[in-house]
Amino acid sequence: MKRLIVAAIAALAPVWALSQILVGQTAGFTGLAASGVKEITDGAKLWLDAVNAKGGVNGQKIELVSLDDKFDPALAAANARQLIEEKHVVALFLNRGTPHTEAILPLLEQHAVPLVAPSSGAMVLHQPVKKHVFNVRAPYQREAEKAVTHLRALGITRIAVVHADDSFGEDGLEGASKGFYRAGFAPAIAIKVDRTRPDYKAVVQTVEKSGVQAVVWIASGTAVVDGIKSLRSAQSGLQVVTLSNNASSGFIRGLGEAGAGVMVTQVFPSERAVAYAMVRDAAALAKEKKLELSPAMLEGYAGAKVLVEALRRAGPNPTRAKVQAALEGLQKFDLGGMEISYAPDDHTGMEYSELSIIGVDGKFKR
Numbered sequence: 068m069k070r071l072i073v074a075a076i077a078a079l080a081p082v083w084a085l086s087q088i089l090v091g092q093t094a095g096f097t098g099l100a101a102s103g104v105k106e107i108t109d110g111a112k113l114w115l116d117a118v119n120a121k122g123g124v125n126g127q128k129i130e131l132v133s134l135d136d137k138f139d140p141a142l143a144a145a146n147a148r149q150l151i152e153e154k155h156v157v158a159l160f161l162n163r164g165t166p167h168t169e170a171i172l173p174l175l176e177q178h179a180v181p182l183v184a185p186s187s188g189a190m191v192l193h194q195p196v197k198k199h200v201f202n203v204r205a206p207y208q209r210e211a212e213k214a215v216t217h218l219r220a221l222g223i224t225r226i227a228v229v230h231a232d233d234s235f236g237e238d239g240l241e242g243a244s245k246g247f248y249r250a251g252f253a254p255a256i257a258i259k260v261d262r263t264r265p266d267y268k269a270v271v272q273t274v275e276k277s278g279v280q281a282v283v284w285i286a287s288g289t290a291v292v293d294g295i296k297s298l299r300s301a302q303s304g305l306q307v308v309t310l311s312n313n314a315s316s317g318f319i320r321g322l323g324e325a326g327a328g329v330m331v332t333q334v335f336p337s338e339r340a341v342a343y344a345m346v347r348d349a350a351a352l353a354k355e356k357k358l359e360l361s362p363a364m365l366e367g368y369a370g371a372k373v374l375v376e377a378l379r380r381a382g383p384n385p386t387r388a389k390v391q392a393a394l395e396g397l398q399k400f401d402l403g404g405m406e407i408s409y410a411p412d413d414h415t416g417m418e419y420s421e422l423s424i425i426g427v428d429g430k431f432k433r
Contacts (some may be wrong), residue, residue, distance in 0.1 A: 087130045088123070088378060088385060091150030093171075094163040094186070095138030099263070100288040102317020103363050104163050107186055108133065110360075110367025111161055113352040114375060124378045125385075132156060136167065138287070143167035144174065151178050158183055158377075158390050161370050164287070165189040165207075165235035168200075175199040181391045183377065184370025188311070188334070189238045193415050201377075201394045201409060203370045203416045207235070207285075207310055208242025210332035210420050214283055214308045215246025217330075217422055223280045223306065225255045229270060229294065230285040231262040239285035239310060255279045265290055267297035274298070274305070281306035288313065292321040299325040306330065311420075315363035319429050326425045333423050335365040336405075337433045345369065345403025362423075362431060372402050373416070 094104045112131070119128045132154055136143040143162065150156045151174055159175070162168055163186045175182055175197075182200050185192060188207035192200050218226055228243050230236035240257060247253055256277045258270055265286070274282060282298070282305055284291050291309050298305060308330040319326050338360040341347050346360075349368045353360045373394075378385055380393035398408045407416045423431040 088127050089154055089156045090129060090131050090374065091147070091154060091156035091159045092131055092133040092161050093136045093143050093146035093150065093159070093167075094133065094161065095167075096133070096135040098138030099290055100138050100163055100312070102321065103288055103312065103315040104186075106315045106317060106361050106363035107161060107163070107367035109358060110349065110364030111371040113349055113356070113364070113368050114371035117352055118375050124375060125383045127383070129375070129378065131160070138164060138167070140164070140166040140170040144170035147171045147174050151180055156180070157385050157387050158374065160184060160374055161186055161367060163187065165191070165238060166233050168192060169234060172197065172200070178387070179391065180387050181377075181394055183374045183394070184366075186312070186366065186370075187235070189235060190241070191234065191238070196412055196414050199391065201373070201414050201416065203373055203407065204311070204334040204366055205418045205420045206242070206415070207239050207312075208245065209418060210310050210334065211239045211242030211283065211285065212246035212249070213420055213422065214310075214330070214332055215243050216250055218281050218283075218306070218308065219246075219250040219252075224250075224252055225277075225279045225281075227274050227277055227279040227282045228254045228257045228285065229274070229282055230257065230259060231287065231290065232259045233262045235287070235312075236262070236285050243283055243285070260286070260290075262286070262290070265294060267294055270294065271297050271301050271303070275301065275303065279305065281308065284309045288318065289321060292318065295322060295329060296325045308332070311362070314361075314423070314431070316359065316361040319425055319431075322425070326429065327427045329425045331423050331425065331431065333362055333421050333431070333433070334417075334419055335362060335369060336419070337423070337431070338362055338365055340433075343404035345372070345405060348403055369402050369405075373397070373400070373407060376400055
């Protein structure tokens with residue numbers, strides 16, 4: 068009898084109350100950026116899990132379908148196609164990497180699928196505006212420019228730029244060049260390195276011969292970790308600066324003793340800046356899961372806040388078109404002490420950026 072009652076109730080319930088909202092993610096859960104991808108996804112799940120625990124959005128729970136692209140742009144495109152055409156996700160979310168996002172762009176246009184919070188600050192995702200891309204974090208160029216101007220303020224004028232030989236590296240180099248221009252001098256040397264197989268010995272030798280005082284290293288995850296370790300193994304005490312794609316606890320762990328003094332640009336407030344409600348709330352949710360909040364987790368958390376709000380505004384049975392419209396209408400949405408807005412000619416979201424340094428205790432200091 069009990070089973071019959073349950074079945075009867077289920078039959079009377081509206082379809083949307085029993086369904087889930089499918090959101091797709093392709094990212095390098097293995098590969099060069101694996102530690103950062105894990106952290107940023109953990110951060111997103113802090114909010115997604117909290118929302119689902121309270122019944123979801125408009126009575127529907129959100130299911131994040133995550134596929135590993137091994138940080139390979141071609142596989143990222145294949146995964147995105149599978150998520151869009153086979154899984155029928157209403158949106159893509161929190162993918163990682165500049166060339167990877169570029170590989171996905173044609174699919175977004177073809178299927179009119181919104182992409183929320185790509186974990187890439189590439190200018191190509193900001194200007195000209197991509198109709199279906201809704202950024203949450205600041206552009207890499209702003210970070211790279213800030214890094215160079217900060218070094219100049221410290222009296223450092225002989226600076227090398229080491230950058231990956233892909234669109235991310237070129238984008239970061241362009242931002243650094245703007246910083247050099249504003250500071251009134253040029254980089255001492257710019258070194259392009261293979262994205263997947265860097266020749267660290269050659270890089271270190273070139274850097275040492277150039278007589279520079281600092282290195283701005285624009286690459287991903289383990290490529291930068293191994294590069295910095297190679298510098299330190301050569302007894303080089305050069306100041307190293309890298310971008311926010313490496314702002315993760317996993318990056319610090321990878322560096323070990325070589326991490327102290329390395330500067331990392333940041334695109335969100337400190338994970339200890341409790342004056343921000345967003346930070347307080349994320350820290351509390353992380354504590355419940357016995358996780359330590361990191362900058363990468365904050366990026367994922369902020370992205371999830373935007374995604375959930377768009378799904379809420381899209382109403383029951385959200386479609387791609389409804390989510391797109393909801394995002395386009397998002398104005399002055401409070402993430403918790405930080406506002407985000409979109410307009411037809413501006414899908415940047417926020418432009419917050421600052422610098423941090425890794426302390427001897429293995430923590431980011433602001």
